[in-house]
Amino acid sequence: MANQRATAGPHRGVYKAESPDGVTAPASTRERILDIAMELFVEQGYDKTSLRDIAERLGTTKAALYYHFERKQDILLELHLRLHALGREALEELARLESGQDRADAWPALVDHFIDEVVENRQLVLMHQRNHNALAELGNNERHRAENDDIEQLFRRVLNSPAIPLEQRVRMACSLGAVIGPLVAGDEFFPGVPRPELAELVRGAVRDLLRTRKPRS
Amino acid sequence: MANQRATAGPHRGVYKAESPDGVTAPASTRERILDIAMELFVEQGYDKTSLRDIAERLGTTKAALYYHFERKQDILLELHLRLHALGREALEELARLESGQDRADAWPALVDHFIDEVVENRQLVLMHQRNHNALAELGNNERHRAENDDIEQLFRRVLNSPAIPLEQRVRMACSLGAVIGPLVAGDEFFPGVPRPELAELVRGAVRDLLRTRKPRS
DNA sequence: GTCTATATTTCGATAGAC
DNA sequence: GTCTATCGAAATATAGAC
Numbered sequence: 001m002a003n004q005r006a007t008a009g010p011h012r013g014v015y016k017a018e019s020p021d022g023v024t025a026p027a028s029t030r031e032r033i034l035d036i037a038m039e040l041f042v043e044q045g046y047d048k049t050s051l052r053d054i055a056e057r058l059g060t061t062k063a064a065l066y067y068h069f070e071r072k073q074d075i076l077l078e079l080h081l082r083l084h085a086l087g088r089e090a091l092e093e094l095a096r097l098e099s100g101q102d103r104a105d106a107w108p109a110l111v112d113h114f115i116d117e118v119v120e121n122r123q124l125v126l127m128h129q130r131n132h133n134a135l136a137e138l139g140n141n142e143r144h145r146a147e148n149d150d151i152e153q154l155f156r157r158v159l160n161s162p163a164i165p166l167e168q169r170v171r172m173a174c175s176l177g178a179v180i181g182p183l184v185a186g187d188e189f190f191p192g193v194p195r196p197e198l199a200e201l202v203r204g205a206v207r208d209l210l211r212t213r214k215p216r217s
Numbered sequence: 218m219a220n221q222r223a224t225a226g227p228h229r230g231v232y233k234a235e236s237p238d239g240v241t242a243p244a245s246t247r248e249r250i251l252d253i254a255m256e257l258f259v260e261q262g263y264d265k266t267s268l269r270d271i272a273e274r275l276g277t278t279k280a281a282l283y284y285h286f287e288r289k290q291d292i293l294l295e296l297h298l299r300l301h302a303l304g305r306e307a308l309e310e311l312a313r314l315e316s317g318q319d320r321a322d323a324w325p326a327l328v329d330h331f332i333d334e335v336v337e338n339r340q341l342v343l344m345h346q347r348n349h350n351a352l353a354e355l356g357n358n359e360r361h362r363a364e365n366d367d368i369e370q371l372f373r374r375v376l377n378s379p380a381i382p383l384e385q386r387v388r389m390a391c392s393l394g395a396v397i398g399p400l401v402a403g404d405e406f407f408p409g410v411p412r413p414e415l416a417e418l419v420r421g422a423v424r425d426l427l428r429t430r431k432p433r434s
Numbered sequence: 435g436t437c438t439a440t441a442t443t444t445c446g447a448t449a450g451a452c
Numbered sequence: 453g454t455c456t457a458t459c460g461a462a463a464t465a466t467a468g469a470c
Contacts (some may be wrong), residue, residue, distance in 0.1 A: 030436085045350025047264035050463060063466085064436050084288025094466070132347045159406045166410065170418040173403045174395035178426065181394025182387050189376045189390060193383065201387040209395065209426045267445060280448085281454050291447065381457080 093139025317380025
């Protein structure tokens with residue numbers, strides 16, 4: 001009767017049925033659903049993944065899923081929140097800095113952190129970028145809209161800081177794309193290269209990218 | 218009776234009903250369909266865009282579309298081929314170079330070209346990256362598979378050239394992501410900045426990114 | 435918590451008139 | 453080339469037994 005909120009009833013807010021001590025409990029059905037859904041959303045996309053597909057791979061039936069999630073969209077929403085949780089803290093901290101120059105100075109550390117998280121949660125990032133449209137439709141959901149608008153505004157606040165020269169702000173945006181390129185999309189292009197080594201090389205590339213040169217004057 | 222293959226019959230291979238001289242003819246229905254579909258695929262995604270949606274915005278009915286395209290997928294396929302046509306030539310030329318070093322040297326020019334095309338065909342690029350999953354399903358289509366496998370192999374051949382140091386190859390991959398970042402995805406982050414100026418800044422960033430430094434030894 | 439139905443809706447695709 | 457009408461195949465979601 002310890003921390004069993006997950007089994008206290010269907011679809012009710014926040015769950016995270018971890019055992020109080022660090023013991024790895026058998027993954028709750030709810031979380032197994034999320035993991036399987038993430039796999040399938042990457043393989044086939046959200047729209048082409050039916051609840052029947054998920055249920056089959058999980059070994060149950062469609063209807064059983066409705067005990068754990070009210071609607072199909074809620075599965076996607078939960079996964080989206082998982083992703084947002086990754087970058088939220090770091091981004092908030094960055095946006096809290098007053099001066100634009102401080103923000104620019106702190107950016108490289110943020111990207112470093114970003115690289116680590118992309119490597120560790122590659123599948124989640126993949127799911128995000130391969131289901132852009134489906135995720136956009138979550139905009140109607142209140143819980144999602146609140147969270148999402150927030151994150152987006154944090155980004156905007158940093159990348160729009162008028163105190164940072166435009167050139168540097170553009171490079172900050174470039175650095176994010178540069179990370180996604182080889183670490184996610186172009187995975188098949190560097191087979192056999194251990195991911196940590198790849199990450200290290202990307203780190204070096206981003207470092208050079210962010211080191212703005214003198215404008216040719 | 219000049220170049221009217223487009224109206225010679227429904228869905229038959231290649232069309233491009235341009236008038237022989239450079240005169241801008243009124244866009245054929247077929248091309249208006251493609252343009253509208255591209256818009257909608259960007260706004261809502263391929264899966265959530267019904268043929269009814271397309272027909273409505275075009276001012277006709279669903280059934281009319283079937284005169285111009287045999288299946289819904291064929292609309293997406295045609296748009297995909299439009300995109301591939303953009304980069305194909307440059308990429309082929311690059312892959313034809315024998316030495317790996319030659320390829321690495323030619324890469325910056327390719328990216329420069331890539332930047333121009335991304336700026337000029339932003340919507341098409343957007344459609345591509347926002348419908349990754351739907352496009353992957355075209356893999357069953359023969360016409361698509363032939364074309365697509367080809368392009369992918371060209372990329373692989375260049376990015377795998379063993380003569381190019383891994384560090385540089387990774388940076389080549391980074392450079393592609395760095396272009397997409399600010400020019401496509403992060404469009405809303407630089408409002409008011411004319412796109413050519415943005416492109417120029419990205420060009421500078423990529424230049425620094427590709428200039429590999431001495432390894433710290 | 436999971437099952438077997440089944441209701442409901444939407445969409446791709448076809449038939450055939452004009 | 454475009455229309456109306458309709459078929460058939462999914463898929464989401466619900467009802468109710470166990």
